[in-house]
Amino acid sequence: MNAIEQIIAGYVSLKNRQALEELRDHRQRLLDGVRAHSVPGFRPTVVNDTLREEIELIEAALARFDEDA
Template sequence: MKAIEQIIAGYVSLKNRQALEQLRDHRQHLLDDVRTHSVPGFRPSVVNETLAEEIELIEGALARFDEHG
């Protein structure tokens, strides 16, 4: 299990929706920064993919909160 999955599972078990939302927002901010700031010689594709995957995992966890009211 990846570290982000453990963090998400912890927040879910604690029913801490706010922490998940903050984590998602932070990852989204990082993704936006990587996409808008180019650094010569740096290829952000791996970082983009990782952050997008993490955001997707967080969104999935948040959806479970919505399903269970």
Template sequence: MANAIELIVDGYVRLQDRRALDHLRMQRRKLAVGLKALTGFDCRTAIQQIEEDIVVIEAGLAQLDEAATS
């Protein structure tokens, strides 16, 4: 079963909403940077999930790029 970010990205790809995907990726990157800067807390699991989300978002952006070039 698809996780939430996959469903969200799929929706944005269907709508061809590149700006929303870019915003989502930027938000996730900022969140990862903030979590990596924390001291005294073990945020590895959250950081890993965010990085996986970014991979899914970038795959959606790649789909939009492919559609634009065809």
């Protein structure tokens, strides 16, 4: 289990939906920033993929809150 998965699991176990939403929003802002700023010679593919994967994990955790409601 990597770091983001441990953080998500912690927030889920604490039933802290707000923290998960803030984490998702933060990752989305990071992704938007990477996409908006092009740097010559820098290929942000790995960063984009990682952030998208993290957002998907967070959204899956948030969906579990909706299922339990």
